[in-house]
Amino acid sequence: MKLSLLLLLLVSSLRAVAQIGLGGTPNPNAVLDLKSPNKGLLIPRTSTTTRQTIPPVKGLMVYDTTQSSFWYHTGAVWREITDKWQTNGSVLFSNNWIGIQTNSPAYALDVGGSVRAQLNLRSDNDALIERDVHAKNNLYAYNRVGIGTLSPTQPLDVVGNARISENLQVNGNFGIVRSNSSTQLKMSLPSGNLILTLQPNVFFDVTFNMTTFTGTPRVSIAQVVSTGNTWHQIILTVHDVNTTTNTFKVRFYNAGNSTAVFDGTLNLMVVGQP
Template identity: 25%
Template sequence: MYFMKTIKPLLLLVLGHFIMNAATAQSVAINTDGSAADATAILDVKSTSKGMLIPRMTTAQRTGIATPATGLLVFDTDTNAFWYYNGTGWTKLDMAGNNWSTTGNSGTTIGTNFIGTTDDIPFTVKVNNQVAGYVSSTVNPGRNNTSWGYLGLGQNTTGRKNVAIGSQALMANTTGQNNTALGYQALMSVTTGNGNTAFGSQALFYNLSAGNTAIGVQSLFTNTNGYNNVGVGISSMALSTSGSYNTGIGGNSLISLTTGVDNTGIGYGADVSSGALTNATAIGCTAIVDASNKVRIGNSAVTVIEGQVPFTTPSDGRFKYNIKEDVKGLDFILQLRPVTYQFDVQRFDASMKGDANNMAHPVNNVLQTSYNEAAAIRRTGFIAQEVEQAAIKTGYDFSGINKPKNAADHYSLSYESFVVPLVKAVQEQNKQIEELKKTITMQQKALEELTTRLEKLEQQ
């Protein structure tokens, strides 16, 4: 009783001291040496032989605290660790020294130490509070997505199985699936398109559709609605917007294509003369095809197209119909004027691009030599315009003339087509010869009869 009577005045004295300090907004010091509290601390606890205990509770008790204040600190007796509330959730204070240092770490163990998550929450890296790295597992959200680069896959919501490597790669993707982008701003604009592959800075930059493959800087750069295109090489098909099923392999291949479909360009600068061609094929360095449903092999500097076997044309009678024997022979052949000539191959290639001063490929010394050699060849053939007039004059619908489709197009001849009227001419000549032979035979017989009669007259 004496102890209780003695301690009560002391407790009242201490409580009064705290109340007065709080009332005067002074710092509070708890120590054994009587020193004043540090001016920057509201509470200064000092001891060389004792510690300080903060509230201890179970995990259930900790998580059961209603609306905890940011910075609230407790000791969890279930996890045997300190926890603090960061404003949105409880965070464990790792006192075992397992935090990764910003200046590097040593003594790590393969298979034990790692940066990442231990649950199915995606691992995220941020720069300027924006996504700069993202790896997810097979569960939602973001199944099997991987990105590395500032804003890469930054807008993704339910898109799956996407890979974005590079700053702003697949940046706008939201629900698109199975897209792969490698390079600065590769596939940057796609939102819902599926199955696209872009390797190279700004490859498929504006693409919104599906099934395209672009390899090379700005390959398929402006493609928006075109699908199932393949562009390989720097700026291959760079101006295509809505064309589909096109293939360009080589730097600047099919670079003039815009809306055309089913076109193929293989070789540096292999291109079409018009952006809307269909089923046109250009093969070879700077080969230019100028019409739909046409194949062009090589530029005009090419002097030989060689193959081990001849070209053939399907000629199965089961597929031919409306057959007529109206081929012109001698009448047509006799109208033709065989000539020898030289061809301005360099000017012709320039004209295919619509500008005689704008070559598709820089004319270096090697190419210029090839042009000179090709132009020096003395060629044998016909002039297409004259062949056209011969066909008109004889009423012959000759398939060997490829007429211009427009003012920028040119004439061309299929020399193999001349075989048919030549065969017809030979047949007509043979018929004439056979008739002449019959006439000669008859004349010989008549002459023999006349000779016999003369001989008899002489005998008489």
């Protein structure tokens, strides 16, 4: 009878330990259920020095009184449970804004120093990069980039001197030069191989094709590549520019007193409005 009673008490004790409830009926899914309207759970407290001497147990948790924070063990190292970044510099979280190296962040992320990022940047608004309006040089990106200007009017708008250390290539038959009246200019580079013999005071016209211009080209420059003859007696003049047929003529005039021979290549540069 005594043995039966002992076994009954032992089984009852095991069942009681399976679920423990303090302050009320335990939840059937909880091993330990603590309930209180005005009290909390106080877990073991220890200093940093003592915590580091505790044998490693995965899932072990303590409150570090030195750090004033909760710590848990991963089975390999202690990890702090924290609601903020760890920093050894100046980081401020205020009004949902984060300031790094600044105590008064004015934006969601305000960095008061250099930034290095190994990632792509994307903006769903117009501006991706913007410098303060009081800065000497300003960079804006509203599908346009302005350097030295707050209101770029072109995809790349530079106010001030610019330096390019490599070649500048312009495609699409567009020019790269404008006159002081903001009229865009472009170049046409016709060329031809010629053999001419001219008597004194005689001229001969040669027609060249050119790129389309909306107005009569204002500048024409010629380069003579000769094999050595009397071409230096010949005066070259560009005339009869026709923007309908996109042609112009070069007049070869022998201004000397003897026969002149031109045997070589004539390279021209014509500048006008596109």
